[in-house]
Amino acid sequence: MPIIDEKIDQVKRIFTTYLGNKGLRKTSERFFILEEVYARDGHFDVETLYITMKDKDHSVSRATVYNTLDLLIDCDLVSRHQFGQNLAEYEKAYGYKQHDHLLCTECHKVVEFCDPRVHNIQKNVGDLLGYEVMHHSLILYANCKKENCENRNK
Amino acid sequence: MPIIDEKIDQVKRIFTTYLGNKGLRKTSERFFILEEVYARDGHFDVETLYITMKDKDHSVSRATVYNTLDLLIDCDLVSRHQFGQNLAEYEKAYGYKQHDHLLCTECHKVVEFCDPRVHNIQKNVGDLLGYEVMHHSLILYANCKKENCENRNK
DNA sequence: CTCGGTGCAAAGCTTTTGCATCCGC
DNA sequence: GCGGATGCAAAAGCTTTGCACCGAG
Numbered sequence: 501m502p503i504i505d506e507k508i509d510q511v512k513r514i515f516t517t518y519l520g521n522k523g524l525r526k527t528s529e530r531f532f533i534l535e536e537v538y539a540r541d542g543h544f545d546v547e548t549l550y551i552t553m554k555d556k557d558h559s560v561s562r563a564t565v566y567n568t569l570d571l572l573i574d575c576d577l578v579s580r581h582q583f584g585q586n587l588a589e590y591e592k593a594y595g596y597k598q599h600d601h602l603l604c605t606e607c608h609k610v611v612e613f614c615d616p617r618v619h620n621i622q623k624n625v626g627d628l629l630g631y632e633v634m635h636h637s638l639i640l641y642a643n644c645k646k647e648n649c650e651n652r653n654k
Numbered sequence: 655m656p657i658i659d660e661k662i663d664q665v666k667r668i669f670t671t672y673l674g675n676k677g678l679r680k681t682s683e684r685f686f687i688l689e690e691v692y693a694r695d696g697h698f699d700v701e702t703l704y705i706t707m708k709d710k711d712h713s714v715s716r717a718t719v720y721n722t723l724d725l726l727i728d729c730d731l732v733s734r735h736q737f738g739q740n741l742a743e744y745e746k747a748y749g750y751k752q753h754d755h756l757l758c759t760e761c762h763k764v765v766e767f768c769d770p771r772v773h774n775i776q777k778n779v780g781d782l783l784g785y786e787v788m789h790h791s792l793i794l795y796a797n798c799k800k801e802n803c804e805n806r807n808k
Numbered sequence: 809c810t811c812g813g814t815g816c817a818a819a820g821c822t823t824t825t826g827c828a829t830c831c832g833c
Numbered sequence: 834g835c836g837g838a839t840g841c842a843a844a845a846g847c848t849t850t851g852c853a854c855c856g857a858g
Contacts, residue, residue, distance in 0.1 A: 525812065525857050546847080561815040566848065582736050586823070586847060602785060611783055615775050622794055625767050631756060631796035638792045640776055642785035679832050679837065700822080715840040720823065740822060740848070 508538050511577060511594050518575040532558040533568045537578060543589040543610065581637065583610065600638040607644060662692050665731060665748050672729040686712040687722045691732060697743040697764065735791065737764070754792040761798060 515534055519526050536553055537544075550565050560568075569590055572578035579593040583603060600618060602611040618638055626633035669688055673680050690707055691698075704719050714722075723744055726732035733747040737757060754772060756765040772792055780787035 523812095527813065527857070529814070559815095562847095563816080563849080564814055567813080582739065585736065585742060586740070588739060588847080602779065602783060602787070604785065605788070611785075613779050613783065615779060617771055617775055621769050621771055621792075625756065625769060625794060626796055629756060629765055629767060629796075631758065631765075631794075631798055633756070633794045633796040634759065636792065636794045638775075638790065640779060640785075640787045640790045642780055642787040644785055677837095681832070681838065683839070713840095716822095717824080717841080718839055721838080742822085 507595055508535065511538055514594065515572070515575065515577060518571075524571070529560045529564050530568050530571070532560065533565060534572065534577070537569075537572065537590070538592050540592065543581065543583075543591050545587055545589055549590075579635075581639075583639065600640070602640040602642055604644045605641055609644070661749055662689065665692055668748065669726070669729065669731060672725075678725070683714045683718050684722050684725070686714065687719060688726065688731070691723075691726065691744070692746050694746065697735065697737075697745050699741055699743055703744075733789075735793075737793065754794075756794040756796055758798045759795055763798070 512531065512534065515531070516526060518524075519530070532553065533549070536549060536556075536558070540549075546562065546565050546569070550560075550562050553560055553565075569578060569580070573580055577592070577594050579591050581589045581591065581601065583589055583601070597614060598619075599612045599614045602613055603609075604611075618636065622633045622636050666685065666688065669685070670680060672678075673684070686707065687703070690703060690710075690712070694703075700716065700719055700723070704714075704716050707714055707719075723732060723734070727734055731746070731748050733745050735743045735745065735755065737743055737755070751768060752773075753766045753768045756767055757763075758765075772790065776787045776790050
């Protein structure tokens with residue numbers, strides 16, 4: 501059996517357990533949304549997910565999408581990013597390396613990177629201030645140089 | 655003359671120069687907004703600034719507030735933060751130490767902190783990926799422990 | 809059978825836009 | 834006086850909410 505199938509099964513088990521522990525119902529809509537999220541690569545917004553599911557005959561309401569994504573975030577299966585000013589972007593989170601984002605302010609390209617020092621800072625600052633840091637958001641705003649940016653001034 | 659007065663004069667000179675260089679007009683509204691921003695401590699949102707100015711008989715339109723804040727951000731006199739999902743918060747930036755934020759997810763308190771390693775990461779990652787990083791946003795999401803948090807479950 | 813979940817549409821909120829008027833240069 | 838800036842209100846866009854109906858437990 502391909503690794504990808506194992507992963508989605510594992511994720512479904514985690515979600516099932518989470519729903520059980522919280523006394524929440526295991527509705528088909530919630531699992532359709534989970535499947536669609538994990539079938540995607542990279543970032544997506546609510547509207548895109550909503551349209552895709554409608555096209556696939558797994559239609560759910562926008563309200564249910566928002567509600568379910570909140571649940572998935574709560575059990576760490578999904579992460580939310582606020583790149584722009586008014587549009588939340590989401591991303592599957594289980595089994596993928598923790599990473600941060602660099603945004604090009606010229607062409608709006610998003611590059612993912614990973615630096616272990618971020619985690620150290622998170623830990624140290626938490627200890628210093630007397631907080632337990634659960635997670636973080638680090639965004640670098642940058643200008644691409646000409647040769648790196650096929651979309652410049654797009 | 656108090657230091658505070660020197661600072662606002664300095665900031666006004668910077669803004670005047672910026673507007674001059676860009677060929678933008680030096681309107682009274684723009685300087686009223688600059689004054690009000692620098693009279694404030696900590697974070698504020700557009701609506702609060704708008705209401706305060708209306709109460710002080712320096713009434714300007716919301717559109718002008720948004721427009722002017724964008725200019726002030728462009729010349730590094732103001733910084734914008736996206737803490738919540740739908741509300742941008744702003745802060746004066748000139749002459750204040752660069753810092754990042756820790757948010758308590760229990761009581762929504764915001765704590766500022768400063769860690770020099772963040773700047774190193776910004777520089778290193780930029781060099782590695784071939785970007786020039788202009789600025790960054792780092793937010794730590796944390797849980798306060800009981801004794802640190804007078805607002806718990808507020 | 810109960811009550812939480814869903815769907816739909818309307819409402820809410822922040823931010824942007826269009827257009828007539830105003831004023832810095 | 835010209836063209837950019839402002840003010841106002843309407844529009845836009847994402848997210849939340851209210852309510853009737855449905856279906857998991």
